[in-house]
Amino acid sequence: LWQQLSAELKKTFKPVSYNTWIASVKPIEISGDTLVLELPSEFHLNYWNEHLLDPTQTILEELTGQAMTIKLRLPNQLTNQNQGQTQTLDNDEKAVYGHDTHLNDQYTFDNFVIGAGNYLAQAAALSAAEEPGEIYNPLNIYGGVGLGKTHLMQAIGNEMLRRNPDAKVKYVTSEEFTNDLINSIRTRRQEAFRREYRSVDLLLVDDIQFFADKEAIQEEFFHTFNKLYENKKQIVLTSDRIPSEIPKLEDRLVSRFRSGLSADITPPDLETRIAILRNKALAEGLEIDDQTLSYIASQIDTNIRELEGALVRVQAYCTINKIDIDLENAMAALQGLQELSAERGLSISGIQEVVAQYYRLQVADITGKKRTKNIVEPRQIAMYLARELTDNSLPKIGKEFGGKDHTTVIHAHEKIATNIKRDSELRKQVSDLQKLLQN
Numbered sequence: 001l002w003q004q005l006s007a008e009l010k011k012t013f014k015p016v017s018y019n020t021w022i023a024s025v026k027p028i029e030i031s032g033d034t035l036v037l038e039l040p041s042e043f044h045l046n047y048w049n050e051h052l053l054d055p056t057q058t059i060l061e062e063l064t065g066q067a068m069t070i071k072l073r074l075p076n077q078l079t080n081q082n083q084g085q086t087q088t089l090d091n092d093e094k095a096v097y098g099h100d101t102h103l104n105d106q107y108t109f110d111n112f113v114i115g116a117g118n119y120l121a122q123a124a125a126l127s128a129a130e131e132p133g134e135i136y137n138p139l140n141i142y143g144g145v146g147l148g149k150t151h152l153m154q155a156i157g158n159e160m161l162r163r164n165p166d167a168k169v170k171y172v173t174s175e176e177f178t179n180d181l182i183n184s185i186r187t188r189r190q191e192a193f194r195r196e197y198r199s200v201d202l203l204l205v206d207d208i209q210f211f212a213d214k215e216a217i218q219e220e221f222f223h224t225f226n227k228l229y230e231n232k233k234q235i236v237l238t239s240d241r242i243p244s245e246i247p248k249l250e251d252r253l254v255s256r257f258r259s260g261l262s263a264d265i266t267p268p269d270l271e272t273r274i275a276i277l278r279n280k281a282l283a284e285g286l287e288i289d290d291q292t293l294s295y296i297a298s299q300i301d302t303n304i305r306e307l308e309g310a311l312v313r314v315q316a317y318c319t320i321n322k323i324d325i326d327l328e329n330a331m332a333a334l335q336g337l338q339e340l341s342a343e344r345g346l347s348i349s350g351i352q353e354v355v356a357q358y359y360r361l362q363v364a365d366i367t368g369k370k371r372t373k374n375i376v377e378p379r380q381i382a383m384y385l386a387r388e389l390t391d392n393s394l395p396k397i398g399k400e401f402g403g404k405d406h407t408t409v410i411h412a413h414e415k416i417a418t419n420i421k422r423d424s425e426l427r428k429q430v431s432d433l434q435k436l437l438q439n
């Protein structure tokens, strides 16, 4: 299986990435739905958690045709430098490998850049770390993909451990919580599961929108939540939207979450994006002038993970070609970006086509100037989707919509983003379209 999987990975990733990050990985065991991989260093572990785990899991699930869990671990002699939560497999408690419980120590408040879109969430997060269980409990951080929810959440954990190294901190994604619970039931260790989750000082559950639809899991989580809450233990949750909008999330959970604070993170403005890049460049020891930084920042505006990806791309391009990082070379390096999103089937024109078809219009209506209501809204939806689902810059999107100004795109995006919050019919249409496009 590993051979098959690594062959797929080799096809998927560039040779440089494959050789650096994947070739040195050792398959340790596969049992049931769990594949355990051993990585040579902490550095690899971080990189895997950040960039490779999700795509690898997807490929693995495609290969096996079933839901799979990948656990990452370090060679034995390396594990003791982790945060003291590592346990061995034969322990009665559940087995925990790197990615299960460990915080990524790169995610701190120090390297979290504060900007207009995130300062409230940042402030709330810091308070939660300073006075856990006292002020904002639970704290829910919500917002779009790649905007720093996980970073902020883990920063709370890292900060709490810095202040009190004995604190018991547990970070899980909602899927890990789900898998843990299911495994504990299967192996008749539900007591251990409960003991583990109900004894923490800080519980961080990432991406709770994946609890939607899972009634039994929600039931267990409800009890975990109550136990911790009663004992004044801090709970932090993240989700891609406000909990009351998560479909099939039980009312009693939603109302529990309401008792705390919900803080949203919105996409960073240009200034914040530049600041993030500058920080990142500094941390990597790269010297990049302001003009180049602001060019890179202007290319990607809705997702910080992709913004960082763009910087890595520029860096790699310049290293490989042995040239300096300057504006011209950055432009050359990022030229392929648009094509990249096109490859994933998400070109602007593709979006226009799908939206037109969906509303029984012509593409020319979508890109045209007619102002009748039955056309204006689909057009705005198409712009909204182009902005949400592709890496194209605002001016580029405007241009592809019959040469409209980028402020028109911003307006359309805001309009739809606001309207889907209160109009469930519209919300359904947009999510239908999203599904159509992502298949």
Ligand code: ADP
Pocket: 111, 112, 113, 114, 115, 118, 143, 144, 145, 146, 147, 148, 149, 150, 151, 152, 276, 304, 305, 308
């Ligand atoms: P999300 O969980 O919302 O999808 P992440 O927390 O994984 O997003 O963030 C994606 C990447 O962007 C991470 O590498 C994170 O460190 C970085 N990042 C996000 N927001 C900031 C910020 N304000 N300052 C610095 N880095 C950030």
Ligand code: MG
Pocket: 149, 150, 151, 206
């Ligand atoms: Mg996240």
